[in-house]
Amino acid sequence: MYAFNYHRPASLAEAARLLASNPEAKLLAGGQTYIPTLKQRLARPSDVIDIGGLAELKGITEEAGGVTIGAAVRHAEVAGSALVRRLIPALASLAEGIGDPQVRNRGTLGGSIANNDPAADYPAAVVGLGATVRTSKGRAIAGDAFFTGMFETALEPDEIVTAVHFPKPEKAAYAKFPNPASRYAIVGVFLAKTASGIRVAVTGAAPCVFRATALEQALAASWSAASIDSVTIDPSNLNSDIHAQADYRAHLVKVMAKRALAAAG
Amino acid sequence: MRISMTVNGRAVSGEVEPRTLLVEFLRNQLGLTGTHVGCDTSQCGCCVVHVDGVSAKSCTMLAVQADGCSVTTIEGLAQGGKLHPLQQAFHEHHGLQCGFCTPGMIMSAADLLQRNPDPTEHEVREWLEGNLCRCTGYHNIVKAILAAAQTMRGMAKAAE
Ligand SMILES: Cc1cc2nc3c(=O)[nH]c(=O)nc-3n(C[C@H](O)[C@H](O)[C@H](O)COP(=O)(O)OP(=O)(O)OC[C@H]3O[C@@H](n4cnc5c(N)ncnc54)[C@H](O)[C@@H]3O)c2cc1C
Ligand code: FES
Numbered sequence: 001m002y003a004f005n006y007h008r009p010a011s012l013a014e015a016a017r018l019l020a021s022n023p024e025a026k027l028l029a030g031g032q033t034y035i036p037t038l039k040q041r042l043a044r045p046s047d048v049i050d051i052g053g054l055a056e057l058k059g060i061t062e063e064a065g066g067v068t069i070g071a072a073v074r075h076a077e078v079a080g081s082a083l084v085r086r087l088i089p090a091l092a093s094l095a096e097g098i099g100d101p102q103v104r105n106r107g108t109l110g111g112s113i114a115n116n117d118p119a120a121d122y123p124a125a126v127v128g129l130g131a132t133v134r135t136s137k138g139r140a141i142a143g144d145a146f147f148t149g150m151f152e153t154a155l156e157p158d159e160i161v162t163a164v165h166f167p168k169p170e171k172a173a174y175a176k177f178p179n180p181a182s183r184y185a186i187v188g189v190f191l192a193k194t195a196s197g198i199r200v201a202v203t204g205a206a207p208c209v210f211r212a213t214a215l216e217q218a219l220a221a222s223w224s225a226a227s228i229d230s231v232t233i234d235p236s237n238l239n240s241d242i243h244a245q246a247d248y249r250a251h252l253v254k255v256m257a258k259r260a261l262a263a264a265g
Numbered sequence: 266m267r268i269s270m271t272v273n274g275r276a277v278s279g280e281v282e283p284r285t286l287l288v289e290f291l292r293n294q295l296g297l298t299g300t301h302v303g304c305d306t307s308q309c310g311c312c313v314v315h316v317d318g319v320s321a322k323s324c325t326m327l328a329v330q331a332d333g334c335s336v337t338t339i340e341g342l343a344q345g346g347k348l349h350p351l352q353q354a355f356h357e358h359h360g361l362q363c364g365f366c367t368p369g370m371i372m373s374a375a376d377l378l379q380r381n382p383d384p385t386e387h388e389v390r391e392w393l394e395g396n397l398c399r400c401t402g403y404h405n406i407v408k409a410i411l412a413a414a415q416t417m418r419g420m421a422k423a424a425e
C-alpha cells in the first residue's frame with residue numbers, strides 16, 4: 001500500500017470540504033472494496049477521508065411509506081433491520097446475501113453503490129425499486145440515472161452519497177446466482193411490482209446494472225413464469241469471462257427472474 | 266499517527282502509519298501473532314478479530330480505524346487459564362489439522378454464537394462463508410462449533 005494522509009472528519013460538511021479541496025483525496029467507508037484496492041496498489045490517493053463513522057450518514061428510517069437508509073449503514077444492519085424486514089423484505093434478504101458475515105459487518109450501502117461494481121447486489125435494488133440517491137450537494141438522483149457504466153456513476157468527483165430512499169413496492173424479490181467463491185452476482189435479478197409499474201433490474205450480467213424492458217413488458221401483460229419464458233434475452237451485450245459465457249448469463253437472467261417471481265408471489 | 270485502543274481488555278497505544286493494517290499492528294507491534302494472514306484478497310478469514318464486539322477481517326481495516334475501539338483476538342478468548350468452549354471443542358472434535366485457519370474460524374464462530382446460541386448445521390455452514398480451510402473439509406469444524414454451542418447453552422442455563 002502506498003502512503004497517504006488519513007482524516008476522520010467530525011461532520012459531513014467537513015468531509016465534503018476535505019474532498020473538494022484536494023483532487024487526489026478519496027473517501028473510505030466500510031473499506032471492503034477500497035482497502036483491498038489500496039493493498040493491491042491499484043489506487044494511490046494522497047489523502048483518505050474516513051466517513052464510515054459519520055452520524056449524519058447513519059440510520060434507517062421510515063419515510064413516505066418506504067425506507068430511507070443512510071450511506072454509512074452496514075449491510076448487516078440492513079439485513080437485521082426490523083423496519084426493512086417489515087416494509088421491504090426483499091431488500092433485507094439482498095443485504096443478507098452480500099459476501100460473508102465479516103464483509104456485511106463493515107461494508108456500507110453508500111460504498112457499494114458509489115463503487116458500482118458490475119457484479120454488486122445493491123445496484124439491482126436501487127434500480128429495481130426505483131430508489132432515489134441523495135447526495136452532499138443536495139441532489140436527489142433517480143436510481144435509473146445513477147449508474148452510468150462499469151464502475152461509473154452520476155456522482156461528481158467531490159460528491160458524497162448521504163442516503164438512499166427506497167419506496168415500498170407492492171411486491172418484490174431478488175434472486176442471484178452467486179459466484180461460489182466471492183458471492184458476487186454472476187447474475188442477479190431484482191423484480192418489483194410498484195405503483196409506477198413493473199421493474200426488472202439485472203446485475204452481474206453486463207458491464208453495468210440495467211433494466212430488462214422486454215421482461216418488464218411481458219410481466220406487465222401477465223405476471224407469470226410463462227411470460228418470462230416467452231422473452232428472449234440477447235447475449236450480445238452481456239459479459240463473458242472465466243465465470244460464465246454470455247449465452248449462459250442470458251439463460252441465467254430468465255432462471256433468476258423466475259426464482260424472484262416465485263419468491264415475490 | 267498515535268492510536269489507542271483496548272486489546273483483549275488491556276489498554277494499548279502505538280505509533281502507526283495511516284496505511285498500517287489492523288492485523289499488522291496486532292502482529293508486529295503488539296506481538297499478538299495468533300491472528301493470521303492467509304490471503305491478499307480479503308477472502309480467507311484467517312485474520313478475523315472482534316472490533317467492538319463484532320467480527321471483522323483485520324486485514325481489511327486500517328489500524329487507525331480501530332482507534333478508540335475495543336478489539337478481541339484469539340489470545341483474548343481463554344479466561345482464567347481455561348480454554349474457551351470453542352477452543353476446547355475444536356480440540357476435542359479434531360476441528361483443525363495445520364491450524365492456520367483456526368483463529369479466524371473460532372473468532373468468526375464466537376460472533377455467530379453470541380447472535381444465535383442455537384444455530385442449525387446449515388446456519389453454521391452459511392456463517393463460515395468468509396472462512397477458508399485448506400485441510401479439514403470443514404466437517405469437524407462444523408461439528409466442533411455445534412458442540413461448543415451446546416456446551417455454552419448448558420453454561421448459560423447453569424448460571425441462571
Ligand atoms: C470477500 C468479499 C466479498 C464480497 N461480496 C460481495 C457480494 O456478494 N455482493 C456485493 O454487492 N458486494 C460484495 N462485496 C463488496 C462489499 O459489499 C463492499 O462493502 C462494497 O462494495 C463497498 O462498500 P464499502 O462501504 O466497503 O466501501 P469502501 O470500500 O470504503 O469504498 C468503495 C468506494 O466507494 C467510495 N465511497 C464510499 N462511500 C461513499 C459515499 N458515501 N459517497 C461517495 N463515494 C463513496 C470510496 O471512495 C471507494 O471508491 C464483497 C467484498 C469482499 C471483500
Ligand atoms: S488475511 Fe485473508 S481475509 Fe484477511
Ligand code: FES
Nearest residue numbers: 362364398399400
Ligand atoms: S486446518 Fe489447515 S487451513 Fe484449516
